[in-house]
Amino acid sequence: xxxxxxxxxxxxxxxxxxxxxxxxxxxxxxxxxxxxxxxxxxxxxxxxxxxxxxxxxxxxxxxxxxxxxxxxxxxxxxxxxxxxxxxxxxxxxxxxxxxxxxxxxxxxxxxxxxxxxxxxxxxxxxxxxxxxxxxxxxxxxxxxxxxxxxxxxxxxxxxxxxxxxxxxx
Ligand code: MG
Numbered sequence: 001x002x003x004x005x006x007x008x009x010x011x012x013x014x015x016x017x018x019x020x021x022x023x024x025x026x027x028x029x030x031x032x033x034x035x036x037x038x039x040x041x042x043x044x045x046x047x048x049x050x051x052x053x054x055x056x057x058x059x060x061x062x063x064x065x066x067x068x069x070x071x072x073x074x075x076x077x078x079x080x081x082x083x084x085x086x087x088x089x090x091x092x093x094x095x096x097x098x099x100x101x102x103x104x105x106x107x108x109x110x111x112x113x114x115x116x117x118x119x120x121x122x123x124x125x126x127x128x129x130x131x132x133x134x135x136x137x138x139x140x141x142x143x144x145x146x147x148x149x150x151x152x153x154x155x156x157x158x159x160x161x162x163x164x165x166x167x168x169x
Contacts, residue, residue, distance in 0.1 A: 003149070009142050051084065100143040
């Protein structure tokens with residue numbers, strides 16, 4: 001087993017869609033960032049990479065590279081998942097906490113859960129999605145995400161039995 005942890009934060013900005021957990025939420029502001037600003041997928045990407053000690057999101061997708069401008073963060077997650085599989089692991093479960101003043105995540109939590117599970121190839125009951133407000137911490141204009149993952153050793157692919165050699169007489 002391996003454990004991984006990731007954290008991310010992005011500031012709210014007008015005029016961009018709000019992407020959290022790979023879905024677009026109805027809100028008048030989105031998250032600023034070089035990519036689509038999906039704070040949850042970024043924290044998840046880092047948690048997966050961290051679990052297999054494979055670096056961090058910035059190492060694979062440097063914000064200085066114009067190639068990733070406005071990029072769909074699903075691409076980042078898929079790379080991290082590839083590293084997890086390459087290391088011989090599969091995702092056991094994920095737990096996450098979002099911290100943001102607005103919008104309310106509760107009504108969308110099940111959709112986010114399903115989407116994240118789909119992206120990871122696991123079941124929704126293997127993905128925890130929790131949310132809370134900053135409660136006067138001064139981060140009302142930002143969204144923060146914390147993610148923990150547990151990886152388990154991937155079951156070995158069933159090998160076909162080797163054909164029996166004809167016995168020499
Ligand atoms: Mg980020």
